[in-house]
Amino acid sequence: MEMQLATAETIAAIERSEVDYTEDRLLAMQEREGNPEGIELRRFGSALCLYSRTMPWPGFNTVKGLSSDDAGELDAILDFYAARGRKVQFELVPSRVDAPLLEALGDRGFIPSGHHTSMAGPPIEQPLQLPPGVVIRQAGAGDYDAYAAIHCAAFGLPASGIAPVAANNAVLHGRAGWSVWLAEVSGEPAAAAVLYEHGGVASLTFAGTMPAYRGRGLHGLLLRHRLNRAASSGCSLVAGQCAFLSASHRNMERAGLQVAYVRSTWMRRPER
Structure with a gap:
């Protein structure tokens, strides 16, 4: 399509x-x-x-x-x-x-x-085969410290930012349209991603990976997982933002999204 x-x-x-x-x-x-x-x-x-x-x-x-x-x-x-x-x-x-x-x-x-x-495109169902030891699950109410640790590490923020980042994102738990996803490797939180679904559009609002777990394809797995979620939810469009020609840009292209505008x-x- x-x-x-x-x-x-x-x-x-x-x-x-x-x-x-x-x-x-x-x-x-x-x-x-x-x-x-x-x-x-x-x-x-x-x-x-x-x-x-x-x-x-x-x-x-x-x-x-x-x-x-x-x-x-x-x-x-x-x-x-x-x-x-x-x-x-x-x-x-x-x-x-x-x-x-x-x-x-x-x-x-x-x-x-x-x-x-x-970037944008239709939410086409994506084949998703997780490597051994990798689990993707939706964050629970007690997972926002882990989410915040990933967020801070992924963007080079100090550990002192974990508590406020956790508090400012825990408010999304259970809020209409929002879902937060964690990728774990051998039981350890390694990457996170967020999806917002509203008005038939699924927005890829955040994704980040702990530096120690980069290069394992976790960003792409979380991207395809969210595309599958958007497809099953009946969304007609997926949209996300990224730096031009970044790794995120390339992963979105591989998943079928196209440049809409800069x-x-x-x-x-x-x-x-």
Whole structure:
């Protein structure tokens, strides 16, 4: 089965899936008692603004879903972040923005700072034969410390990050649409992956492997496992993001996903 991805409708569905899972994840964090991470979500037109008081990293202080129709909202968006003393980045989908909007960003001191690839395709059933000693299972309520340890190790974060990462992801347990999967090798947690299913779209929201277990194909196994889950759930589209030509990109291609678009990231030009 092949899917023609380069249509405005499909591109909109892929972008909407990313906005949806990001919004729902941050809402779950915001709903923790006392909102300890200081999460705020604000919409300006079609743009969703993300903010965290305790997490200054770009991923938690991002504008998603911005379109050319929102050009008149740019100053209000920038005021939202300026009032909170936070730098902001914009994630832009090529077919959703035009030259006047890009020029308006440039006039306000923003420049392209990076790119990220969105992959998509139908959830085709994948053959899945696990090597000896490898088990894939859904995470239980008591597994989020193990998940967080994988998350931190996979992305080079210090061990001090395990507790907050665990707390900010345990809120997804049992939440509608979310499933977290662990790959174990000889009983030891070795890799993890997350799936969000909503509106007929399955979003591949995270995957990571402990450095000691890389090179064993665990990323690909978890990818195919989630594709099978999406197929059995009746989803019509699978979408995920990755660095261009990364190992994740190649694994997604092997599993039948295609490049849908490459979005750009815009950040304010550094002061000299």
